[in-house]
Amino acid sequence: MSSPPVTKTTRFWAGVMFFVLVLITVALATAGVYRWLNDAQRLPVQTVVFQGELEHIDTARLEDLIRAAQPGSFFALDVNEVYALLEQQPWVYRASVRKQWPNKLTIYVVEQQPVAHWNDDLLLNPYGETFAGNNELDSLPKLYGPGGSEKTALQGFNAMQTILSGAALPIDELFLSERFAWQITLANEIKLNLGRQEFIDRLQRFVDIYPLLKAQPRAVEYIDLRYDTGLAVGWVDDSKTSEKV
Known part of the structure; x- marks a missing residue:
């Protein structure tokens, strides 16, 4: 007894079923690989190394933030998300993130360099950019000004300090x-x-005349330099009067 002939329709559906089985197999294998790669117990990030001259940044805290935000495996860790997280930290000026096989994350950080306080609640870096930081840096000068004038204020401060440095x-x-x-x-x-x-x-006029003022028996409280020539001096022991010099 002969077997029934194989028709084109039979071959077509057999091919479709085979293709579907291949797709299912690939999908299952991909899902398995994905689960394996994301299993932190299989390929965890064991070491996070911070590089750079760091004085104010708590690297242990940063590592905790990174691990909380990226709890997956070494392969699943997204360096772009880690970079974005680091850039959000107030004392981080610039950062770079690199994964190193098999389980190491290397982070290079450029820390903010504070040069002055700004309006009592922020700090200024050398580029006139504000950032949030602790206000316990008592040695820094205090700058005040309207919003948006940070760079102007810092440039003016630097120019004035250059002139005044000669007179200590x-x-x-x-x-x-x-x-x-x-x-x-x-x-x-x-x-x-x-x-x-x-x-x-x-200001240069003040520096030129300061040795004469310093030699006076009375201490200077304020000096008004808003004159074409000369200046007005207010003395500590008689603040209600001033003297035009």
Whole structure:
């Protein structure tokens, strides 16, 4: 007794079933590999290494944040997400992230360099960019100004400090008003009112005459330099009066 002939329809459906079985096998294998790769117990990230000159950053805290955000295996860890997480941290200025086979994550961090306080609640880096940090850095000068004037205030501070450094007179506080008028308080508590225009020339005038003022028997409280020539001096022992020099 002969077997029934194989028709084109039979061959077609047999091919379809074989193709479906192949797809199912591939899907199951892919799912298995995915589960295996994401099994942190199989291929965990065992070591997180931080590099860079770090003074204010708590690397143990950063590692905890990374592991909490990326709990999967070495293969599943997304370096772009780790990078984004690091860039959100206030003391991180720049960062790079690299995975190293078989279980190591290397992170290079450029830490923020604080140069001044800004409006009592933020810090400024050397580029005039603000960031949140602790306010326990008492040695830093204090800068104040309207929002958006950070770079202007820092540039003015740097220019003034360059002039004052020759006289060993560090700036303790700098105020930039809404009208962009400058006032500074020196570390010796002398207050200087420089106004809006030609504030560098006015500050140089103060430096030139400071040795004469320092030789006086009375201590200087404030100096108003908003004059074309000369300046007005207020003395500590008689703050209600001032003297034009």
